[in-house]
Amino acid sequence: MxxxxxxxxxxxxxxxxxxxxxxVTPTGELGRVRPARLPELPGWAxxxxxxxxxxxxxxxxxxxxxxxxxxxxxxxxxxxxxxxxxxxxxxxxxxxxxSGGSRRWRLQRAAAMPDILTLLAGALEVGTPLRAAVERVIEFGDDPCTRDLRELAFRVSAGIPDEQAWRILAATPGWSEVARDVARAVSSGEGIVALLETHAEELRTVAAEQAEKKARKAGVSATIPLICCHLPAFILIGVVPIVAGTIFKAL
Structure with missing residues (x-):
């Protein structure tokens, strides 16, 4: 019993x-088109x-x-x-x-995004509609930004309006400000070319500032190995022989 x-x-x-x-059950294609809305979690979660x-x-x-x-x-x-x-x-x-993979993906996206936005702005500047411009930009690239835009094009082709598709893209790290501005411009009819060029220039400026900070940090970080290695070597080679010679002469 x-x-x-x-x-x-x-x-x-x-x-x-x-x-x-x-x-372990796959989410299916519907999850790619319209991500499910999860309930709001408390701040600690x-x-x-x-x-x-x-x-x-x-x-x-x-x-x-x-x-x-x-x-x-x-x-x-x-x-x-x-x-x-x-x-x-x-x-x-x-x-x-x-995750390590997410960090690499984020860095690759940040590096590729200024060029992707410039290409998209160039396609729009010659009179190409937004949907067609996105399709042209994603034809040959395989970087994270291009894959994000492929997901966007997939949603649009599945029937989701352009504004909503761009707002969904805004949830992707790195796309928040750009995608929200494009979605607002699509609904209001504002010029998207100048918007994209402005974001591309800002991203390049931020990348240059981060590279400069990284270079300065590398210089500061190199000070500790120099102190730990060169200072003892200087003492052993330059100071110790002088002190030892002085002692031997005194004896």
Missing amino acids: IGPAELTDWGLAAVLAGLAGWL VPVPGASPMRVRALAGLATASAMAALTPGPGWLILFGAALLGVAVMVAAGRLE
């Missing part, structure tokens, strides 16, 4: 299996830009909770409560870390 503990274990296993199945996707973080928390539930002896309800707390803690902690 199955006791209460066994029933709790079977119930926990069923819940965890169901959650795992939902997490909001992930940083570039954190792992929600499904990945939830799967990590689920795996941790499952491991705790399987390895920890004790009452079933207490194990379930502790495993749930640990799983939520792991999921929140994973959301506070930017």
